[in-house]
Amino acid sequence: MKIHSGTARSKKKGISYAKWGYIFLLPFFVVFVIFQLIPLISTVYYSFFQYFRKGLQIVGPNFIGMQNYAKLFATDLPKYFQNTLLLWVVGFIPQIFFSLLLAAWFTSSRLHLRGQRFFKTVIYMPNLIMAAAFSMLFFALFSDNGPVNGTLISMGLIKQPIRFLASVSGTRGLIAFMNFMMWFGNTTILLMAAIMGINPCLFEAAQIDGASGNQMFWHITMPLIRPIMAYVLITSLIGGLQMFDVPQILTDGTGSPDRTSMTMVMYINNHMFSRNYGMAGATSTVLFILCAILCLLVYFVMTKGSRDQEVS
Amino acid sequence: MTDTAAASQNEKKRKKAKSPARFGCYVVLVILCFLCLFFFYMLIINSTHNTFQIQKGFTFLPGRSFGINLRNLMNNSDIPVLSGIINSLIVSALSAVLSIYFSTMTAYGIFAYNFKFRKAAFTIILLIMTMPTQISAVGFVTQMQAMHLRNSLIPLFLPSIAAPIVVFFMKQYMDSSLPVEIIEAARIDGSGEFNTFNTIILPIMKPALAVQAIFVFVAAWNNYFIPALLLDSANKKTLPILIAQLRSADFLKFDMGQVYMLISIAIIPVIIVYLFLSKYIVQGVSLGSVKG
Numbered sequence: 001m002k003i004h005s006g007t008a009r010s011k012k013k014g015i016s017y018a019k020w021g022y023i024f025l026l027p028f029f030v031v032f033v034i035f036q037l038i039p040l041i042s043t044v045y046y047s048f049f050q051y052f053r054k055g056l057q058i059v060g061p062n063f064i065g066m067q068n069y070a071k072l073f074a075t076d077l078p079k080y081f082q083n084t085l086l087l088w089v090v091g092f093i094p095q096i097f098f099s100l101l102l103a104a105w106f107t108s109s110r111l112h113l114r115g116q117r118f119f120k121t122v123i124y125m126p127n128l129i130m131a132a133a134f135s136m137l138f139f140a141l142f143s144d145n146g147p148v149n150g151t152l153i154s155m156g157l158i159k160q161p162i163r164f165l166a167s168v169s170g171t172r173g174l175i176a177f178m179n180f181m182m183w184f185g186n187t188t189i190l191l192m193a194a195i196m197g198i199n200p201c202l203f204e205a206a207q208i209d210g211a212s213g214n215q216m217f218w219h220i221t222m223p224l225i226r227p228i229m230a231y232v233l234i235t236s237l238i239g240g241l242q243m244f245d246v247p248q249i250l251t252d253g254t255g256s257p258d259r260t261s262m263t264m265v266m267y268i269n270n271h272m273f274s275r276n277y278g279m280a281g282a283t284s285t286v287l288f289i290l291c292a293i294l295c296l297l298v299y300f301v302m303t304k305g306s307r308d309q310e311v312s
Numbered sequence: 313m314t315d316t317a318a319a320s321q322n323e324k325k326r327k328k329a330k331s332p333a334r335f336g337c338y339v340v341l342v343i344l345c346f347l348c349l350f351f352f353y354m355l356i357i358n359s360t361h362n363t364f365q366i367q368k369g370f371t372f373l374p375g376r377s378f379g380i381n382l383r384n385l386m387n388n389s390d391i392p393v394l395s396g397i398i399n400s401l402i403v404s405a406l407s408a409v410l411s412i413y414f415s416t417m418t419a420y421g422i423f424a425y426n427f428k429f430r431k432a433a434f435t436i437i438l439l440i441m442t443m444p445t446q447i448s449a450v451g452f453v454t455q456m457q458a459m460h461l462r463n464s465l466i467p468l469f470l471p472s473i474a475a476p477i478v479v480f481f482m483k484q485y486m487d488s489s490l491p492v493e494i495i496e497a498a499r500i501d502g503s504g505e506f507n508t509f510n511t512i513i514l515p516i517m518k519p520a521l522a523v524q525a526i527f528v529f530v531a532a533w534n535n536y537f538i539p540a541l542l543l544d545s546a547n548k549k550t551l552p553i554l555i556a557q558l559r560s561a562d563f564l565k566f567d568m569g570q571v572y573m574l575i576s577i578a579i580i581p582v583i584i585v586y587l588f589l590s591k592y593i594v595q596g597v598s599l600g601s602v603k604g
Contacts, residue, residue, distance in 0.1 A: 017425050020505045024421025025433055027414045028474045035471035036440075039451030046450055098344065105337050113337060121590040122345045124597065128586055129352075130534040132552040133578040136559055137355055140571055147358070150369030181348065186597060193598035235442055242444045245536050245552075252559050265446055265537070272449065272541055281450045288447045298442045299435075 040288065046281035053275040060278070068282035076267060077283065083255070084263040087172060087247070088240030091179035096232070098184050103191035104217055109203075123185035131182065131245035138174055139165070139250050165250070168260045175247050175261060179240075187232055194228040195221055230301045238294050241287060244269065355579065359572040366568045381569035385577075388570060391554050392546050397577065400533055400550045403468045407532035408525040411472035415524075416517060419482035420509055424495055434483070441476040446537055453541050463544050469532070478524050481596075485520040523596035526589060530582055551578045 047068055051060035102123070106116055113119075126134070142148050142164045149161035164170035198221065206216050244265040247255065253270065255262025264287055271280035358366050361375035385393055422434050445452075456467045490513070498508040514521070536552035543549050549557075555578060558571055586593060 017505070018427035021421045021425030021427035021430060023505075024417050024425070024509070028418040028479065029433075031414075031471060032440075032474035035452070035467070036445065036448060036474065039455050040448040042451035042455065043448045046454070102341070102344075105341075111334055111337060113334070113341075117591070119341050119345060120594055121587075122348050124590070124594055125352075125583065125586060126348055128530050128534075128582050128593075130536075130552060130555075130578050130582070132534070132536045132555050133575045134351075136555050136571070137351060137575050137579075139559065140358075140568065140575075141351070141354065145367050147354070147366055147369050150367055154369050184344075185348075189594060189597045238442055238444060242446050244446065248536075249556055249559050268446075268449065269537070269541070272453065277450050277454065284447045284450055291443060291447060295439055295442045299439050302438065 043281050043284045044288070046277045047285045049278050049281075051276070051278045058275075064278075068278045069286075072279065072282050072286070077264075077286065079259070080262050080264050080267050083259075083261060084241060084243055087175050087179070087243060087261065087263065088237065090172065090176035091183070092233075092236055092240065094180050095184045095187055095236070096229075098180075099187035099191050099232075102184075102188045103195055104221065106188075106192055107195040108213065110213060120185070120189065124189060125185070126182045127186045129182065131178075132249050134178060134182065135246045135249035138178060142174060166257055168257055171251065171257065171261045175243075175250060178246050179243070183236065183239075187236075190228060190232060191225060194225040198224050227301055227304065231298060234294050234298050234301065238291055238298075241265075241290060241294075352579070352583065355572060355576055359569065359576045361569060361572075363568040366572070377569055381567075381573040384567060385570045385573045391557065391570075391574065392549065393554065393574065393577065395547045396549055396551045396554045399465060399548060400552075403465055403535075403539075403550060404529045404532040406469040407472040408529040410469060411475040411478050411528045412521050412525050414473040415475045415478035416482045416514065416521065417509065419479045419486060420513055422479075423483060423486045423490070424492070437476045437479050441480055443476075445471075449538065449541060452538065456542060462542055463548055464542075465548065467542060468535070468539055468550075472528060472532070475528065478528065481524055482517065482520060485517065490516060519592070522589075523592050526585065526593060527596065533582065 046061070048063060048065060049061040050064045050067070051058075051062075053059070102119075105111055105113060106120070140146055144161045144163055144165075148164075149158075152158045153161065162170075164174060202220050202224075203216060206220060211219070242265055243263045247261050247263055248266050248269065251261055253266060255266055264283060268280045268283050268287075271277075271283070353372075354370060357371065357374055359381055360378040361371070362377045362380070365371070365375055365377075385391065418437075422430055422437075452467070453462070456462050456464075461467045494512060494516070495508060498512055503512070534552065535550075536556065539550050540553050540556060543553060551574075555574060558566065558574060
């Protein structure tokens with residue numbers, strides 16, 4: 001529709017502005033192709049090659065077909081994929097729970113909570129913090145002779161320092177907790193925006209019909225914020241698959257104990273440092289396929305949302 | 313229980329019945345806020361203590377070693393803090409400027425002109441919007457090596473020209489608050505297309521530009537993965553790499569006062585900016601998303 005009226009207009013005036021559209025888009029797409037698209041293609045390309053450094057000698061690149069993938073799926077990948085997903089899930093459950101709770105409270109006209117701006121400001125803050133620094137801070141605080149242990153000992157609660165980072169659940173728990181802290185404020189704000197976008201008439205009508213707060217939440221709010229819940233879930237999963245800074249710094253890139261907190265991007269990073277571009281490329285390609293599927297889902301959620309809006 | 317009982321009663325009684333529930337909400341909120349603030353408070357306090365005091369446990373009062381910690385860190389030849397701060401500032405500031413200028417330009421191109429690939433271009437931008445850059449790290453690093461840009465700051469800020477998420481945000485903002493008539497009026501007055509964009513559109517977009525500039529700046533300031541792969545020489549390193557370096561050094565031998573000081577230098581500037589602009593930043597978060 002719009003395109004049609006546009007061409008009609010430009011014909012009438014005899015000037016076409018179409019070329020300006022291309023000129024304005026040119027820098028974006030040139031940079032995109034050079035710095036993102038070509039690297040992506042060459043990443044996939046490298047994944048079919050044997051290409052690594054052995055001492056000072058560089059082996060390859062030799063074409064070896066799918067061998068990198070075969071090796072990857074037979075050995076390390078399933079474990080690191082599980083680690084990554086587990087770390088994400090353990091952080092995401094409290095994240096979505098508290099975000100929903102807070103968003104419902106903040107938008108409730110019955111509760112009418114005061115100091116909302118303060119609370120929102122505070123809970124969003126960790127989202128802007130450098131993940132590497134945040135992780136380093138946790139490492140320093142929770143290390144064997146750090147202040148957490150120091151405090152617990154001086155209070156007489158424990159005799160020996162708790163070695164948080166030597167236990168599987170301690171390390172994973174800390175990583176998930178940091179992710180939760182960094183993201184629940186962001187999610188709360190997104191969900192609040194969604195809830196406030198709901199037509200207030202619906203709530204008023206329900207209230208007249210005698211619906212309780214709980215009923216309104218489950219039967220009006222939840223179904224109507226489903227698109228944004230899907231958006232939050234998928235984008236969080238995309239972010240979760242990329243998890244790197246926090247576990248990398250906390251475990252110094254080792255994924256200790258016994259590689260139980262090694263994520264997929266940490267694995268890529270390790271191969272990058274040993275210049276094994278073939279294996280790093282294959283892992284990246286697997287991640288790319290997963291992310292591409294998720295990006296498509298985000299696209300459908302978003303475009304569906306706007307279509308619904310046009311109708312209403 | 314209280315919910316259903318209260319709903320059927322009149323306004324005054326309902327308010328009374330609600331107060332325990334409200335109190336419960338405040339308790340949960342205060343606990344969450346405490347969690348968010350506690351670690352940063354501890355960070356600031358610890359940066360004013362020396363190693364020995366820090367290991368004894370948490371104290372809630374600042375110590376007297378702030379100046380000594382700062383001086384020791386600045387004089388530490390293993391950690392080039394000053395050049396780290398400067399490098400981080402250069403990368404973040406240039407990323408912010410390039411990304412908001414060119415991404416707004418892209419969004420404007422899609423918003424204002426009708427051309428054949430308009431819809432396709434916007435679809436591509438939406439599709440790559442949530443695509444993380446980490447996945448192409450292998451190709452990116454090898455390509456930068458081939459272009460002799462490894463160990464340089466250029467590949468850290470130049471790619472910001474193509475920031476799909478900023479384009480999307482700007483397009484949303486234009487759709488909601490940029491009247492097309494302005495462009496028509498400028499054309500009638502004889503303004504060139506570039507001139508219109510630079511002198512009329514950009515000033516109107518100022519609030520959106522400011523918010524996005526902050527987001528891009530912070531993201532670049534915090535970025536660790538790609539810089540760590542590209543930068544080798546000590547005087548090129550950015551702050552996150554220096555922090556990672558602390559972790560890999562023999563940590564226990566380290567002066568903890570310096571460790572907390574370096575973390576503070578990385579975190580506190582962002583917190584200060586945030587405290588001043590939190591209202592706009594929080595608004596920006598909700599505007600940038602899809603509408604439910």
